Amino acid sequence: MLSKPAAAVLKIINQKIEELWEEEVSFLQKLGRYPSTLGKEATVQHYIADYLANDLGLRTETFIPDPKRLSKLPGYSPAEWSYAGRPVVVGTWQSTGPKIGKSLILQGHVDVVSPEPVSLWNYDPWGAVIEGDKMFGRGIQDMKSGIAAMIFALKAVKESGVILGADVLVQTVIEEECTGNGALAALDKGYTADGALIPEPFGLNGLTSQVGVIWMRVKVKGAGAHVERASQAVNAIEKAYHLIGALSEYRKLINKRPKHQDFAHIEHPLNVNIGMIHSGDWPSNVPSLCTFEVRIGFYPGQHPDDIKAEVTEWLFDAAKEDDWLKEVPPEITFYGFHAEGVSLDRDQPLFHTLARAHHAVTEKPLHSISTTATTDIRFYNLYYGIPATCYGPVGANMHGADEWVDLNSVKTVTKTYAVFLLEWCGIHTLPS
Ligand SMILES: [Zn+2]
Numbered sequence: 001m002l003s004k005p006a007a008a009v010l011k012i013i014n015q016k017i018e019e020l021w022e023e024e025v026s027f028l029q030k031l032g033r034y035p036s037t038l039g040k041e042a043t044v045q046h047y048i049a050d051y052l053a054n055d056l057g058l059r060t061e062t063f064i065p066d067p068k069r070l071s072k073l074p075g076y077s078p079a080e081w082s083y084a085g086r087p088v089v090v091g092t093w094q095s096t097g098p099k100i101g102k103s104l105i106l107q108g109h110v111d112v113v114s115p116e117p118v119s120l121w122n123y124d125p126w127g128a129v130i131e132g133d134k135m136f137g138r139g140i141q142d143m144k145s146g147i148a149a150m151i152f153a154l155k156a157v158k159e160s161g162v163i164l165g166a167d168v169l170v171q172t173v174i175e176e177e178c179t180g181n182g183a184l185a186a187l188d189k190g191y192t193a194d195g196a197l198i199p200e201p202f203g204l205n206g207l208t209s210q211v212g213v214i215w216m217r218v219k220v221k222g223a224g225a226h227v228e229r230a231s232q233a234v235n236a237i238e239k240a241y242h243l244i245g246a247l248s249e250y251r252k253l254i255n256k257r258p259k260h261q262d263f264a265h266i267e268h269p270l271n272v273n274i275g276m277i278h279s280g281d282w283p284s285n286v287p288s289l290c291t292f293e294v295r296i297g298f299y300p301g302q303h304p305d306d307i308k309a310e311v312t313e314w315l316f317d318a319a320k321e322d323d324w325l326k327e328v329p330p331e332i333t334f335y336g337f338h339a340e341g342v343s344l345d346r347d348q349p350l351f352h353t354l355a356r357a358h359h360a361v362t363e364k365p366l367h368s369i370s371t372t373a374t375t376d377i378r379f380y381n382l383y384y385g386i387p388a389t390c391y392g393p394v395g396a397n398m399h400g401a402d403e404w405v406d407l408n409s410v411k412t413v414t415k416t417y418a419v420f421l422l423e424w425c426g427i428h429t430l431p432s
Pocket residue numbers: 109142143176200201
């Protein structure tokens with residue numbers, strides 16, 4: 001059951017969301033047309049910052065994460081690239097009067113993964129094309145639709161004349177897809193609250209659990225030569241095979257171990273993915289160097305350093321089985337994700353409020369899910385004592401070709417977030 005003031009204002013807010021719907025859809029299209037892959041987030045961030053400042057009237061700040069400072073913090077993931085010109089955006093809607101509810105952060109990431117190979121798409125990845133109830137594009141599902149929903153939820157509440165009983169921060173960050181350092185930077189900067197919601201597209205479910213993730217780079221040396229003399233040469237690609245095979249065995253091993261209870265229902269919770277491989281430049285040359293990069297999942301409660309140690313040992317043991325690799329062992333380095341897993345208690349106010357809001361909009365109970373990926377909620381829950389979860393729209397083909405979001409679900413998320421704001425932050429002043 002909703003609180004009385006929230007129930008009283010619900011109809012007005014829903015009407016406002018309907019009224020603003022066309023605008024919300026074009027806002028989402030606008031976001032989707034910025035190709036905001038790693039390093040190219042600035043233009044979409046400036047667009048959002050302007051929107052928050054001028055359209056919503058929020059006190060808006062942009063700042064550049066400082067990796068030197070962040071590197072001393074728990075949860076920091078080592079980045080090999082510059083942060084120059086890559087802002088994080090924070091808009092604050094300050095409540096007037098005494099605080100009567102709990103403050104809230106609404107956070108989304110603007111960075112998206114590459115749409116390549118684009119030839120596999122039936123739609124322009126940066127076109128934000130609408131067909132029926134679906135909008136297609138890279139990052140439309142993950143997670144520009146969520147960003148549109150959270151911003152328009154706040155906008156609808158504000159434009160309805162409601163004054164909330166606590167502050168709301170709207171944050172759009174960078175690097176969710178590789179480090180999470182954008183979210184970490186905002187928390188470190190002092191942008192904290194009594195709770196946080198991230199509209200990652202988990203199909204209108206609440207997120208209670210996520211795995212940990214690390215990235216690893218393995219450099220394998222061979223001894224290059226022309227193929228004519230290949231009997232004396234050592235092919236780095238072939239040597240890399242051996243280690244890639246060992247990683248398949250490692251994947252089998254970690255999935256055979258007893259599962260974390262939150263993942264007991266998932267057949268293969270821990271993925272070890274060879275995501276990149278670079279070697280060679282000529283069919284008739286024997287490649288002398290092969291580098292491949294790997295993403296490794298692990299359970300909440302396991303420390304990234306322990307996983308790094310375990311997989312390093314595993315690969316060195318595998319190298320010892322090979323005459324060449326035992327003399328010339330691979331070089332193993334870790335960069336990017338150094339992300340711990342998270343397991344949340346479902347029985348806490350954040351989920352109770354979310355369940356009420358979800359039910360008020362959909363008339364259905366809220367289901368919770370565990371994801372075999374990571375999200376930015378880890379920083380809030382693990383290092384800043386801020387309860388945080390994800391709840392976002394329905395879609396498909398995230399990180400693949402023809403990514404899409406169901407626009408009806410975007411509207412549902414907008415409405416659910418609006419109700420959540422009323423219930424969580426409290427209502428200071430009702431519309432006159
Ligand atoms: Zn995402």
